Amino acid sequence: MAIGVKVMKRPTKQTSYLRATLKGMALTFSHILRPKVTMQYPEEKSSKDWTLSSRWRGTHRMLTDEQGRAKCVACGLCPQICPANCIKLVPGEDEEGHRYPLIYEIDEFRCIFCGYCQEVCPEEAIHVGVHYENSEYSRDRFVYDLERLTAQTHPVSTLWDPSDPKGE
């Protein structure tokens, strides 16, 4: 048993498993009285044993600056890196030469929630969010436009930091 293989003790002839049966019955009965682990979802969304990780990658959110405008400068890096090709960006430029997105849409159905868009964004504008309740009544509601992305309020994901791999 040098490598610690667990060899089960099996009966060599017919046995009734009488003791095992009684022991099992006692065990299942004792479980009736134990505390339950079920989290009653719509009322309870997290418990002391279970919360969403801060690195959870859910539906997107666009952060805004002090004037309430999207931080995005329409550099085009996120549609470039997106492996699912789900970001549609049409850049625009105002009189002062500031670039901004004319159209910024994310198709959440195509998105694979890899979080590359957040990682690549130089302005820390687009983020994946710590959020999972996304139901809608129709499919076209899943293409989030700029207005919707900026209106989201849920917390954003903290990405993995190589210098702090365990998130401490």
Place this chain on the structure above:
Amino acid sequence: MTFFLVSSIIKVFIVFNLIMVGVALLTLLERRVCAWMQDRLGPNRVGPQGILQPAADGLKNFLKEETAPAMADKTLFVLAPMVSFVPALLTFGVIPFASPLPTKWGVVPMVVADLPVGFLYILAISSLGVYGIVLAGWSSNNKYALLGGLRASAQMISYEIAMGMSTVAVLLLAGNVTLSQVIAQQQLAHAWFVVPLTLAFIIFFISALAETNRLPFDLPEAEGELIAGYHTEYSSMKFSMFYIAEYSNMVTASALMATLFFGGWDIPFTTWDSTGEPTVLKTLLTLAAFSAKTFVFLFTYIWVRWTLPRFRYDQLMALGWKVLLPLALIYITILATAIWFIRVRLGWDYGAGMAWALGGINLVLLIVVAWWLDRGRIVSGSVPQEAA
């Protein structure tokens, strides 16, 4: 005659509805107890504590699409659920469920039909239920369904014998097959038949698990190997009928165990419930006692189901033919001798003394059987062997 007809019709109506409601609540109980045993909560959303869940399930089953396999035998396919459903409900008809109820027009015995051949009737009708299962398996024209049906019939034949043999012991002691008389005997002696017939009760209990196709004997369904066995091809209300049949068989088997071995509607340690004038209060209290006893067995059914894994087919047959049947036969021989000795040589009638004397014999036999069954001494299946 009119009184008999009217009271019978009312009793049939009430008993039918009580069983249907009981079965519905039983499905909920099964799911909730299962959940509790797995540290979950179970369905608790529809109504307070999920009490309306069975209503939601039933409604869903009514609205579902009826399907029938293209190559199925249509007549038998439709007939099979009924054939398994009807006997399951019929069997309850002879079980007394409370002390007689006095009414303005006369005393009504609280049993749908107190047949003189009560117990034989139950054995006959309950084994008819397997026809429904076999027919379902055959008519579905599906390999798995057919295998399920075959298994059901083999299992039913094997365990029917052990079950019948274990009840012979009851009949030896009661000297009667009318269930109301069996109950009266136990009340007179102030000793339930479980004391003088412990081993018979254990054999009966195991066989009853097999007869109702419950785990660890649910080979006809065996979702792991046969998908759903005989009801693989059934949908909507036809499927539901198999389910109701299974659960009402459980109710009947539990009620039967309560009647034969635990004094039926007798309230323990009292005599006033079975003596004197019948009153409404007595009827209600004895009904409660009967329900409580039945409930204990129903709970045990569920408890066993969520504890034990399924038998392998050869293990099932070995247990039925090599253990239970010889055990029941030897037991009857010993018990018949003991009863003959006590009745004829000592001249006792059935009473507390005889019950406890036989109880002593049972205890000895029980120890012997437990010792014999315990030869292998496996406490759990996953004990690591000590390194050699």
